[in-house]
Amino acid sequence: MRVRWLWLALLVVALGLALAVQRGWLELPPRWDPRTPLDVRAPPDWLSGWRLWRLRRDPALCAQVLASSQLDYVSQPDSRLGTDCPLRNVVRVKAGEAALNDSFLATCSLAVSYALFEHHGLQPLAREILGQPVTSVDHFGSFACRRIGGGRRWSRHASANALDVGAFRLADGRSISLSGHWQSAGAEARFLRAVRDAACEHFQGVLGPEYDAAHHDHFHLQVGGFGVCR
Ligand SMILES: [Zn+2]
Numbered sequence: 001m002r003v004r005w006l007w008l009a010l011l012v013v014a015l016g017l018a019l020a021v022q023r024g025w026l027e028l029p030p031r032w033d034p035r036t037p038l039d040v041r042a043p044p045d046w047l048s049g050w051r052l053w054r055l056r057r058d059p060a061l062c063a064q065v066l067a068s069s070q071l072d073y074v075s076q077p078d079s080r081l082g083t084d085c086p087l088r089n090v091v092r093v094k095a096g097e098a099a100l101n102d103s104f105l106a107t108c109s110l111a112v113s114y115a116l117f118e119h120h121g122l123q124p125l126a127r128e129i130l131g132q133p134v135t136s137v138d139h140f141g142s143f144a145c146r147r148i149g150g151g152r153r154w155s156r157h158a159s160a161n162a163l164d165v166g167a168f169r170l171a172d173g174r175s176i177s178l179s180g181h182w183q184s185a186g187a188e189a190r191f192l193r194a195v196r197d198a199a200c201e202h203f204q205g206v207l208g209p210e211y212d213a214a215h216h217d218h219f220h221l222q223v224g225g226f227g228v229c230r
Pocket residue numbers: 157162163164219220221
């Protein structure tokens with residue numbers, strides 16, 4: 001009985017705090033305030049998931065967050081009506097901290113995930129495992145108006161919500177590729193596996209060589225959809 005009252009008291013306090021914050025009676029430091037937009041460069045914390053969830057549903061908030069990221073990009077107009085694969089809230093990403101072999105189209109949501117992945121996963125892992133940063137990311141493309149495996153369901157590529165990445169160039173000129181190094185025994189293979197695991201924290205679906213033969217030479221990185229990480 002006493003335990004039940006304790007829970008009830010805690011619930012009342014929690015609801016009171018939530019109301020006080022929502023009404024503006026209580027000032028929280030920005031870092032602890034759930035309404036503060038995501039800061040792509042700040043170390044991820046327990047509120048990051050919530051902030052990411054919010055911006056994926058709010059185009060204006062997503063645009064604001066992307067503008068404070070390290071990405072160099074230009075906004076693109078929405079598609080006209082009547083196309084099979086209409087694009088909304090899309091940007092053309094030209095570079096991050098690392099250059100790109102080519103610019104790519106991405107929804108704001110995908111671009112934010114890429115920015116988080118590069119800043120908190122890819123670059124720290126390259127410095128830690130290979131002793132130098134990645135200077136260029138080689139990708140195979142993002143937007144493609146196609147269905148999955150010739151079936152009926154549209155691929156996440158059809159809405160610019162997926163990017164295929166094949167290799168990473170380092171400051172010393174080396175290129176670490178999935179086709180060349182995934183099966184090797186050295187630091188390169190360790191790096192690629194760590195990059196896959198880091199991608200799983202920042203994208204909502206990651207498919208690589210362990211998924212199937214079609215992905216032997218690239219990571220498929222997507223937002224939305226299935227939540228698979230292999
Ligand atoms: Zn793909």
